[in-house]
Amino acid sequence: xxxxxxxxxxxxxxxxxxxxxxxxxxxxxxxxxxxxxxxxxxxxxxxxxxxxxxxxxxxxxxxxxxxxxxxxxxxxxxxxxxxxxxxxxxxxxxxxxxxxxxxxxxxxxxxxxxxxxxxxxxxxxxxxxxxxxxxxx
Amino acid sequence: xxxxxxxxxxxxxxxxxxxxxxxxxxxxxxxxxxxxxxxxxxxxxxxxxxxxxxxxxxxxxxxxxxxxxxxxxxxxxxxxxxxxxxxxxxxxxxxxxxxxxxxxxxxxxxxxxxxxxxxxxxxxxxxxxxxxxxxxxxxxxxxxxxxxxxxxxxxxxxxxxxxxxxxxxxxxxxxxxxxxxxxxx
Numbered sequence: 001x002x003x004x005x006x007x008x009x010x011x012x013x014x015x016x017x018x019x020x021x022x023x024x025x026x027x028x029x030x031x032x033x034x035x036x037x038x039x040x041x042x043x044x045x046x047x048x049x050x051x052x053x054x055x056x057x058x059x060x061x062x063x064x065x066x067x068x069x070x071x072x073x074x075x076x077x078x079x080x081x082x083x084x085x086x087x088x089x090x091x092x093x094x095x096x097x098x099x100x101x102x103x104x105x106x107x108x109x110x111x112x113x114x115x116x117x118x119x120x121x122x123x124x125x126x127x128x129x130x131x132x133x134x135x136x137x
Numbered sequence: 138x139x140x141x142x143x144x145x146x147x148x149x150x151x152x153x154x155x156x157x158x159x160x161x162x163x164x165x166x167x168x169x170x171x172x173x174x175x176x177x178x179x180x181x182x183x184x185x186x187x188x189x190x191x192x193x194x195x196x197x198x199x200x201x202x203x204x205x206x207x208x209x210x211x212x213x214x215x216x217x218x219x220x221x222x223x224x225x226x227x228x229x230x231x232x233x234x235x236x237x238x239x240x241x242x243x244x245x246x247x248x249x250x251x252x253x254x255x256x257x258x259x260x261x262x263x264x265x266x267x268x269x270x271x272x273x274x275x276x277x278x279x280x281x282x283x284x285x286x287x288x289x290x291x292x293x294x295x296x297x298x299x300x301x302x303x304x305x306x307x308x309x310x311x312x313x314x315x316x317x318x319x320x321x322x
Contacts, residue, residue, distance in 0.1 A: 010206015
């Protein structure tokens with residue numbers, strides 16, 4: 001039953017990513033060219049509602065299902081890992097034109113070449129795991 | 138019935154993304170797509186090579202299920218709900234034409250990079266592989282991607298997420314404005 005719920009959420013998210021064109025390489029390129037408001041509107045409106053909603057959750061101490069705490073833990077303090085990691089991620093995001101969510105969506109849409117990108121992403125994750133203790137965090 | 142193929146405008150898509158995040162929060166989970174890459178490494182036995190992959194990945198099955206759903210969603214949307222073309226700004230199309238990408242406005246992804254024929258070019262494979270590698274490496278280094286930092290983290294007013302998102306955009310701008318002219322000539 002729970003599995004089915006997550007499958008439905010994922011399917012909804014997949015349709016959403018495809019239909020909003022956030023999964024399109026062209027839209028990512030256009031965003032970094034400041035060519036249209038579309039992507040900024042998507043991220044911006046998601047963010048405004050997200051901030052308001054999280055504030056309401058905290059103000060009224062709203063619990064997750066079954067009375068457990070919401071997963072709103074503060075992130076670890078650091079500058080190096082977020083700045084360097086973020087920069088590397090951004091370089092890849094623009095080059096492949098896809099971030100992790102849309103990668104899965106595009107695989108489902110039948111773009112065989114995205115499997116090369118996903119393989120690269122798995123490799124990048126693996127290499128990070130190998131050398132993480134040598135990196136500034 | 139043509140409306141069914143139309144793309145969703147930003148003011149529909151953005152709120153639905155935050156809805157996705159809130160549904161997952163209500164389920165006691167955190168919205169983040171790149172964690173699945175780590176889980177997939179772990180499932181494939183990467184724990185033998187690095188402790189980073191030694192964790193109880195079965196606890197992350199819910200997120201793998203979301204990922205499988207996203208694959209199904211991509212299939213449904215591309216097959217039944219889209220004409221699989223993306224209209225972008227005309228001046229952006231002209232810029233892409235200069236780079237030899239002429240499928241802008243006629244495809245969902247540039248056929249010059251993503252068609253099966255394009256895979257016969259070593260340069261294209263290198264672009265896709267390198268792009269993916271940086272996304273995977275960078276997401277784990279930064280501890281999250283667009284969903285984990287730009288949506289979840291910033292919604293929770295996390296300074297680390299703001300630093301990461303500034304990094305995402307700095308990297309993207311660097312790639313498009315300084316490295317693209319070197320790659321696509």
